[in-house]
Amino acid sequence: MTNNEIVLLTVGIGIGAQAMAVAHMVGDMRTVRRAQTEAEAAVKAAAGDRYLSSLRLYQLQNRSRA
DSSP states (O other): OOHHHHHHHHHHHHHHHHHHHHHHHHHHHHHHHHHHHHHHHHHHHHHHHHHHHHHHHHHHHHHHHO
């Protein structure tokens, strides 16, 4: 191999490693964003369930008083 080929091989390996690192970083960012969105939806659902259960309890308590 000539010196130019060795340099091109080394640069190609370096660029490939950088490209893979960027690709993994972008994938991880998407995964984190998706997990955050799912967590927010779960919090909203839990808050709704908690509200509905307290409303049901309130209705049952007031029905027995009347």
